[in-house]
Amino acid sequence: MTSRERVRTALNHRAPDRVPLELGGTANSSIAALAYEKLKAHLGVQAPTRLLTKQGQVADVDDAVRERFRIDTRPLRIRPAERWEDVALPDDAYQDEWGVIWQRPPGMNSYFLHHSPFEAEATPEAVRRHRWPDPADPGRVRGLAEEARRLAAETDQAIIFDCTASFWAEAEWLRGFAGFYSDLITNTAFMHALLDKVLETKLGMIGPALEAVRGHVDVILSGDDLGAQHAPMISMAMYREFVRPRQKALFDFLRRNGGGAKILYHCDGAIVPFLPDLIQIGIDALNPVQVSAAGMGDTARLKREYGKDLSFWGGVDTARVLPFGSPQEIRDEVRRRIEDLGRDGGLVLGAVHNIQEEVPPENVCALFEAGLALGSS
Amino acid sequence: MERTERAARFDGWDPGMLAAAVAGGDPQGALRLVQAALAAGAPAPAIVQEGILPGLDRLGERFSCGEAFLPELMVGAKAAIGALDFLRPHLEREPSAYVGTVVLGTVQGDMHDIGKGLVAMLLRSAGFEVVDLGSNVSGARFREAVEERRARLVGMSALLTTTMQGMGGIIRTLREGPAGRAARIAVGGAPLDAAFAERIGADGYAKDATAAVALFRKFQAEVGAAEVRP
Numbered sequence: 001m002t003s004r005e006r007v008r009t010a011l012n013h014r015a016p017d018r019v020p021l022e023l024g025g026t027a028n029s030s031i032a033a034l035a036y037e038k039l040k041a042h043l044g045v046q047a048p049t050r051l052l053t054k055q056g057q058v059a060d061v062d063d064a065v066r067e068r069f070r071i072d073t074r075p076l077r078i079r080p081a082e083r084w085e086d087v088a089l090p091d092d093a094y095q096d097e098w099g100v101i102w103q104r105p106p107g108m109n110s111y112f113l114h115h116s117p118f119e120a121e122a123t124p125e126a127v128r129r130h131r132w133p134d135p136a137d138p139g140r141v142r143g144l145a146e147e148a149r150r151l152a153a154e155t156d157q158a159i160i161f162d163c164t165a166s167f168w169a170e171a172e173w174l175r176g177f178a179g180f181y182s183d184l185i186t187n188t189a190f191m192h193a194l195l196d197k198v199l200e201t202k203l204g205m206i207g208p209a210l211e212a213v214r215g216h217v218d219v220i221l222s223g224d225d226l227g228a229q230h231a232p233m234i235s236m237a238m239y240r241e242f243v244r245p246r247q248k249a250l251f252d253f254l255r256r257n258g259g260g261a262k263i264l265y266h267c268d269g270a271i272v273p274f275l276p277d278l279i280q281i282g283i284d285a286l287n288p289v290q291v292s293a294a295g296m297g298d299t300a301r302l303k304r305e306y307g308k309d310l311s312f313w314g315g316v317d318t319a320r321v322l323p324f325g326s327p328q329e330i331r332d333e334v335r336r337r338i339e340d341l342g343r344d345g346g347l348v349l350g351a352v353h354n355i356q357e358e359v360p361p362e363n364v365c366a367l368f369e370a371g372l373a374l375g376s377s
Numbered sequence: 378m379e380r381t382e383r384a385a386r387f388d389g390w391d392p393g394m395l396a397a398a399v400a401g402g403d404p405q406g407a408l409r410l411v412q413a414a415l416a417a418g419a420p421a422p423a424i425v426q427e428g429i430l431p432g433l434d435r436l437g438e439r440f441s442c443g444e445a446f447l448p449e450l451m452v453g454a455k456a457a458i459g460a461l462d463f464l465r466p467h468l469e470r471e472p473s474a475y476v477g478t479v480v481l482g483t484v485q486g487d488m489h490d491i492g493k494g495l496v497a498m499l500l501r502s503a504g505f506e507v508v509d510l511g512s513n514v515s516g517a518r519f520r521e522a523v524e525e526r527r528a529r530l531v532g533m534s535a536l537l538t539t540t541m542q543g544m545g546g547i548i549r550t551l552r553e554g555p556a557g558r559a560a561r562i563a564v565g566g567a568p569l570d571a572a573f574a575e576r577i578g579a580d581g582y583a584k585d586a587t588a589a590v591a592l593f594r595k596f597q598a599e600v601g602a603a604e605v606r607p
Binding site: 105107108110112177178181182184185186228229230231232233234235238292318319320323324356357358 | 402404443445446447448449451452455486488490491494498512513537538539542567568584585
């Protein structure tokens with residue numbers, strides 16, 4: 001069974017020859033650049049570290065590492081615009097094409113939200129006046145079709161296509177955190193206008209990208225964070241008013257234009273209450289299954305209640321076990337998640353979110369060695 | 378009997394309605410009720426104690442048991458802050474109404490501002506003075522702020538398993554100063570728990586923003602108000 005067949009089989013809820021393994025298939029399931037440096041030194045892999053994203057500073061995993069751990073996935077990403085160049089600003093800051101300003105504080109490795117263009121004026125008129133990214137910028141698909149064809153023909157792994165299929169996150173960055181969450185109650189006309197415009201812009205970008213990769217990718221990544229540690233960020237009523245209809249439009253669009261690729265939805269935190277809706281509107285798999293968040297740790301129950309329709313992507317705890325656990329504790333964690341989530345397919349095993357800086361290389365090895373050994377039995 | 382007393386004390390205003398306006402996230406309503414209460418002769422501290430704080434408590438309970446969420450919490454806090462701002466000139470004439478100063482920050486190496494920002498907002502809505510040091514705050518910076526204000530209350534947040542490891546060192550730095558030694562320190566953030574808080578020498582752990590407010594109220598009752606008043 002090739003890696004690609006293994007992932008497809010698992011996502012079709014049939015038992016593959018072993019549980020597929022994930023590292024670096026998406027920018028949410030990779031490894032922090034600094035941890036990756038240590039890992040490569042440990043493995044004796046010599047290659048300069050390439051980044052999957054500038055903002056989060058996570059590594060684009062090398063084939064040598066992928067082969068060493070028998071990783072079954074690889075990423076493919078929509079390209080950056082070519083008619084737009086991020087505006088470099090003083091103090092290691094830059095403005096992106098949405099008008100959002102990001103800054104990297106001294107001594108830090110990633111960029112953080114610094115200024116939101118709708119911080120001062122949150123009105124539907126301001127949404128209309130704003131300078132939005134050009135969805136039709138040809139740079140976004142420059143070389144993409146060739147790359148997708150090449151990866152499909154020359155590599156074995158399942159190809160995970162990230163076309164930035166999200167809208168909630170961008171809207172939050174555009175408005176700023178505090179305003180965003182209170183606007184959901186006190187400024188709903190603006191919120192609807194903002195979310196509609198972001199989604200419209202995104203669909204304009206995603207359409208040509210899907211056309212370029214159709215038939216060559218196995219999974220399309222979507223994602224918007226709706227969960228906090230103890231509960232969802234918003235109520236079910238608010239989810240159904242602001243999020244669900246737009247998600248449905250997005251997932252329908254991905255399904256219609258995705259050439260049969262599965263939809264992988266990334267959402268951190270405690271989101272059990274939303275799972276039935278998400279399944280109903282068409283997600284195939286959930287990443288990262290943040291087992292440290294309320295209701296998400298009982299993975300046996302998640303499989304029992306949702307596993308018929310939903311696959312799980314991730315699952316190995318990064319809050320405690322991966323950074324601080326012994327290799328034996330990591331093996332125990334891997335065994336538990338495979339037993340809970342892996343029956344009859346439906347599991348692509350990896351760390352919950354990106355492996356963080358402090359995780360020792362020995363623990364990364366323990367994770368994937370255990371995944372390989374325990375996933376076949 | 379109690380009903381009669383309450384009716385007499387609060388003639389012309391209804392603390393329950395003010396509490397409901399705060400809990401329900403109705404800033405205009407809360408402000409109108411505060412104005413009405415003042416016009417009816419209710420003392421400002423009583424308006425806070427009997428109307429605004431119970432409203433926040435109710436909202437906090439609804440948040441804790443999953444009936445209210447982030448947006449409701451933020452709008453409720455805004456309603457309380459608006460009401461408190463309006464009451465401030467009246468409260469300043471009443472020293473007994475003063476609640477303490479909390480020095481707040483996300484620890485060095487960590488830029489996660491959201492949870493800490495929510496704690497700041499809820500503390501302000503409960504009448505605390507908040508010195509928000511922002512994110513990526515070193516032990517020296519915490520110490521400087523605490524000593525300068527002689528603050529008795531400190532809150533630290535970390536969202537990363539890496540940065541939480543630095544919290545013990547930050548607390549040690551903070552304890553080097555006289556005010557820091559006397560201060561009550563609360564910690565919070567997703568990867569923490571009570572056992573960790575105890576291990577690093579914090580005085581308490583709060584699992585979420587509403588729990589943090591309850592914890593600081595308890596601390597405040599223990600330490601009194603010895604800091605430099607703004």
